[in-house]
Amino acid sequence: MQLLLLPMAFLLVPKAQAGEIIGGHEARPHSRPYMAYLRIKNKKKYMCGGVLVQKNYVLTAAHCKGRSITVILGAHNIRKHERTQQVIPVKTAIRHPNYHPKVNDIMLLQLQRKATLTAAVSLLRLPRRGEQVTPGMVCRVAGWGRLDLNTSTATLHEVELEIQQDEQCISCYRHRYNRTTEICVGDPERNQSTFKGDSGGPLVCDNMAQGIVAFGKKNGKPPRVETKISSFLPWIKRTMRRFQLQRPD
Missing domain, CATH: 2.40.10.10 (Trypsin-like serine proteases)
Incomplete structure (x- = not known):
């Protein structure tokens, strides 16, 4: 498995909370302003990702459900309090009604307040009808x-x-x-x-x-x-x- 070398200054996160990108590279800070970091509390604390699709809606996976979810927008290093970050609790987590493990795995998170759009926080467009990916893309x-x-x-x-x-x-x-x-x-x-x-x-x-x-x-x-x-x-x-x-x- 490919190992990427990291500067020692990087902070480690607990293994149980970690996500993983294998064989990739560090993103340019705030070059993906639509990214949402989900801090989830259930029996244990864990994390997921998400995408800001409206000022007060984040789209994510249904299996990322928890007792409480806090969304962090505008983040690059999730262990630092960056001035670009907006921390917004989730008001309502709306799973797809026909969700089962590995089936219809999609959920909308309604935020308690609207995000403020900035250079580090922006929306990502959803596909229109008929706009789909094809093999090789x-x-x-x-x-x-x-x-x-x-x-x-x-x-x-x-x-x-x-x-x-x-x-x-x-x-x-x-x-x-x-x-x-x-x-x-x-x-x-x-x-x-x-x-x-x-x-x-x-x-x-x-x-x-x-x-x-x-x-x-x-x-x-x-x-x-x-x-x-x-x-x-x-x-x-x-x-x-x-x-x-x-x-x-």
């Missing part, structure tokens, strides 16, 4: 945490991943993979991947959120599975309209 995923099974970092890292034919994931995951609602990502011949804790982060293709990091093999090897956002656009729009009256000013 190269997209990007970012997340915080370990760079391999033993190396952690507190700074945002990113990796480029190639969209695969559905058959690659059908071969790996069989009945757990649904070509209608999921995207197969990551060349199995390359040691580049997302991993635990990157869940909920966006798959970004042509400056558009096309997928949500969902699941994969326990060893982090590609290909891995992303929730296909375009398949859930009606639910996303309907849900945000439904909670319209509850939105903060």
Whole structure:
């Protein structure tokens, strides 16, 4: 497994809370202003990623549910109090109504107040109807945490991943993979991947959120599975309209 060398000044995060980008590199600070860091409290504390799609809505994975969730926007180093950061508690976590483990793994987080859009905090566009990825496209995923099974970092890292034919994931995951609602990502011949804790982060293709990091093999090897956002656009729009009256000013 590829090991990236890190400066000693980087702070380590506890293994149980770490996410992982394998075979990638550190992102330029605040170059992904749509990224959301989710600090989740359940029986244990853990983290996920997310994407800001409206000033008071973050899109993430349904399995990132917890007793309480705090969203941190505008972060690069999640162990520092950067002046760019906006820390906003989640008002309502809205899972897809037909969510089951590894099925319909998508959730909207309604924030207690609207984010202030800045150079370090901005929205990412969702796909329009018919805008989908195709095998061979190269997209990007970012997340915080370990760079391999033993190396952690507190700074945002990113990796480029190639969209695969559905058959690659059908071969790996069989009945757990649904070509209608999921995207197969990551060349199995390359040691580049997302991993635990990157869940909920966006798959970004042509400056558009096309997928949500969902699941994969326990060893982090590609290909891995992303929730296909375009398949859930009606639910996303309907849900945000439904909670319209509850939105903060």
